[in-house]
Amino acid sequence: xxxxxxxxxxxxxxxxxxxxxxxxxxxxxxxxxxxxxxxxxxxxxxxxxxxxxxxxxxxxxxxxxxxxxxxxxxxxxxxxxxxxxxxxxxxxxxxxxxxxxxxxxxxxxxxxxxxxxxxxxxxxxxxxxxxxxxxxxxxxxxxxxxxxxxxxxxxxxxxxxxxxxxxxxxxxxxxxxxxxxxxxxxxxxxxxxxxxxxxxxxxxxxx
Amino acid sequence: xxxxxxxxxxxxxxxxxxxxxxxxxxxxxxxxxxxxxxxxxxxxxxxxxxxxxxxxxxxxxxxxxxxxxxxxxxxxxxxxxxxxxxxxxxxxxxxxxxxxxxxxxxxxxxxxxxxxxxxxxxxxxxxxxxxxxxxxxxxxxxxxxxxxxxxxxxxxxxxxxxxxxxxxxxxxxxxxxxxxxxxxxxxxxxxxxxxxxxxxxxxxxxx
Numbered sequence: 001x002x003x004x005x006x007x008x009x010x011x012x013x014x015x016x017x018x019x020x021x022x023x024x025x026x027x028x029x030x031x032x033x034x035x036x037x038x039x040x041x042x043x044x045x046x047x048x049x050x051x052x053x054x055x056x057x058x059x060x061x062x063x064x065x066x067x068x069x070x071x072x073x074x075x076x077x078x079x080x081x082x083x084x085x086x087x088x089x090x091x092x093x094x095x096x097x098x099x100x101x102x103x104x105x106x107x108x109x110x111x112x113x114x115x116x117x118x119x120x121x122x123x124x125x126x127x128x129x130x131x132x133x134x135x136x137x138x139x140x141x142x143x144x145x146x147x148x149x150x151x152x153x154x155x156x157x158x159x160x161x162x163x164x165x166x167x168x169x170x171x172x173x174x175x176x177x178x179x180x181x182x183x184x185x186x187x188x189x190x191x192x193x194x195x196x197x198x199x200x201x202x203x204x205x206x207x
Numbered sequence: 208x209x210x211x212x213x214x215x216x217x218x219x220x221x222x223x224x225x226x227x228x229x230x231x232x233x234x235x236x237x238x239x240x241x242x243x244x245x246x247x248x249x250x251x252x253x254x255x256x257x258x259x260x261x262x263x264x265x266x267x268x269x270x271x272x273x274x275x276x277x278x279x280x281x282x283x284x285x286x287x288x289x290x291x292x293x294x295x296x297x298x299x300x301x302x303x304x305x306x307x308x309x310x311x312x313x314x315x316x317x318x319x320x321x322x323x324x325x326x327x328x329x330x331x332x333x334x335x336x337x338x339x340x341x342x343x344x345x346x347x348x349x350x351x352x353x354x355x356x357x358x359x360x361x362x363x364x365x366x367x368x369x370x371x372x373x374x375x376x377x378x379x380x381x382x383x384x385x386x387x388x389x390x391x392x393x394x395x396x397x398x399x400x401x402x403x404x405x406x407x408x409x410x411x412x413x414x
Contacts, residue, residue, distance in 0.1 A: 013405065077405050078409055099299065193309070197354065204290065204377045207377070207394070
């Protein structure tokens with residue numbers, strides 16, 4: 001069944017999860033699809049369609065139980081599976097991500113940091129010591145690392161990604177703007193930090 | 208006319224722009240909507256629909272001229288308007304963004320960096336000296352800054368955003384996970400770095 005779920009539905013799941021978390025923090029116990037839609041800038045029918053892809057949650061008229069829905073979407077997203085991750089590239093961006101407490105809150109466990117710069121190797125970030133890039137493959141294999149965040153220079157992305165894929169990493173979050181050529185069973189998320197800026201530029205031009 | 212364009216179409220524009228840039232770099236001069244769709248994981252009819260929101264480009268059967276389309280979408284996005292930006296918060300993330308060369312490539316001009324930490328004020332990043340937060344309002348007013356990137360701690364986001372809005376900033380890129388309460392004419396892009404990780408988690412769980 002799950003193979004039929006479209007990418008756009010899947011990509012909305014993290015957003016639902018975040019919104020529900022915010023409702024929970026604000027002490028809201030129940031919400032209708034209409035109200036959730038309004039807050040999220042979607043339509044109620046889109047929300048019901050999305051949720052039906054996963055069997056549907058809650059009852060119409062009665063609304064969704066925020067706590068239950070939050071937990072169910074978290075389960076669907078696999079946030080309770082204890083995925084481990086490493087950050088490859090411990091420059092400014094790598095260090096910022098190593099201290100990003102939301103990752104841990106979402107269930108991701110940072111287990112290693114890697115860099116090839118002798119000046120950075122051995123320094124500690126958020127309690128984790130930066131290791132040399134030559135340890136990378138062995139570490140990934142022996143610790144069965146699930147996810148790697150790549151903040152390496154563009155030219156290093158493809159070879160590093162290949163090494164990580166061969167060592168058993170299942171997912172890559174890539175901050176360098178390159179299309180990766182990898183085996184199909186490796187999940188890749190490319191992060192484009194200039195997209196939000198381009199969106200703002202459009203808004204400013206067309207207001 | 209432009210008011211009727213849906214948010215999801217607008218949010219796809221940066222992606223089209225990036226893809227066209229990549230085609231250009233790879234020396235591809237022409238592309239059909241079908242081929243562009245395949246490469247982007249969209250449908251050809253969705254691409255034609257999106258482009259028609261802006262009057263449509265190119266001819267069917269003949270395909271799009273990559274160079275022309277790239278320039279037109281850049282114009283629609285306002286990337287040639289010389290938008291200026293500042294980064295507020297010069298910690299690891301702020302410093303990483305200050306050195307992110309894609310921003311400049313897309314036409315955004317970094318003109319200032321701000322922090323409230325005495326140890327950081329006066330240091331230089333990418334040729335720009337970090338100023339104290341008490342200079343912020345005056346600087347924004349006298350330099351007519353268009354966009355501010357906020358990498359300040361969560362508690363500081365709302366007051367900083369209000370100050371920036373009052374001083375004339377038109378767009379905010381917010382990295383802290385908070386909903387901002389601002390005048391409607393201020394464009395806001397919230398960046399959620401854990402969304403791509405949650406997507407990877409889903410993929411890993413459901414492969």
